[in-house]
Amino acid sequence: MTQFIGHGRIKIVERVIRNFGDFNELNKINVRRQLAHEIIGIAYGFFSPLKGFMTFNEVDSVVKEMRLPNGIIWPIPIVFDIDEVNGIKEGDTIGITYMGKPLAIMRVSEIYTYDKNYMAEKVYKTGDVKHPGVKRTLSYANKFIAGDIWLIREPKFNQPYADFWLTPLQHREMFERKGWKNIVAFQTRNVPHTAHEYLIKYAWFAANGKERVDEPKTGILVNVIIGEKRIGDYIDEAILLTHNALSKYGYISKRVHMLSFTLWDMRYAGPREAILHAITRSNLGCTHHIFGRDHAGVGNYYSPYEAHKIFDNIDEKDLLIKPIFLRENYYCPRCGSIENEMLCDHKDEMQVFSGSLIRSIILDEVKPTKTIMRPEVYDILIKTAKEYGFGSPFVTEEYLEKRIRIFE
């Protein structure tokens, strides 16, 4: 029997009503993409035990204590902001539409305000509006509505997303079918180079622990974050299809590799976001989570391994998932292989895989050596640029305007 116990040791329940009849009679709110994605995430249990958007007390407790009022650890407020109440009252059931179509219903339990500056300072450890998470928080509307939600229309994903969409329960069924007892999650918004590949491989060994190695008892879940895109990011289609190429062409065996995605707008909350990633992946059924350098960070707001340190203050019992901490990999010309500071002593000669370096190679349209990027990964990257990116593997204005919808 597949175990559906999620974060907080609470059973994951899908909040989906398949034949809801009275939608037209409800007071309605149309939501933006962020909220639509979060509604879908909540409904399928990615954010279990949340059943909806947070109340004042929940937000306050999360902001101050990093816990829900019931003691369950939770790092980032999940809130529904609203400009105009438009006659909505506490106790009402309202309809939620997205892009003009019914999406969900919500039972409104509270309408409240919260000090957004305070929320931002506590969650992001800075009030600097240049921090994208702070900026997002401060741009929330002035009121918040709380309440449980139910999805009434399930998203139909377009290709290539459809191939990689799984709900938490479907993730667990897949893991069970594969016979995996340990599943290590790898969080990404990147096209994989070999330093990523080896990060994943090192983590596989750590997660496999004392299991024998005649049959794969440990698997890797590469879980892509799909949400808000910024100019210069890799396009979503390229991230998915290049990670898929890594296993398709055998660089990471299919026997231990799975690829899926989570709908979530990165908040770049560094350490707090690392905890959120651990929580969502534990809801997918993962037992381990990779944390490398600068996990979910941005700019210089967090130190490179700050997301590791936060776990010092978290009791193991509070999470169903174990962190695996890894140093940043580099190419060592002396060893002739991918190494890191923990594994070889040639730090002075290290060749770092910086994002801007890889980006400049791609912009020069030069095929990287297989030591740094697998040839099929590069070929697929160029192919997806043509097919989905209007010629660019990186997000452009044109992509933002005309990209394929993720779901209908």
Added chain:
Amino acid sequence: MKIYIWLSEELSKKLDELGLNYANEVLGGMKRIEIEVEDNIVNKILELLPYVKVDTSTTNSIELLPKSFKSEILKTMVEKRLEPKQALLEVIDALEKRINS
């Protein structure tokens, strides 16, 4: 300010064979030519290719130079056995003549 030109494995081999060893190995066997350019050259390039980006904050280099421009520099190096800076100046001259004619 710098101009960076990445080399494919084939081209890198070819330049080595011709004794034009101006590239540095930067990452996992990937080689890159670096050309230091003074302000007057930067301004000239901006005049001829107004869409390029002069990045002073992170990479300290001229970004978004078209592939054809970089290829032309490499081609000139190979054909005339020039060092990178001279090849760059020749390519700029040729481009200027073409635009002004």
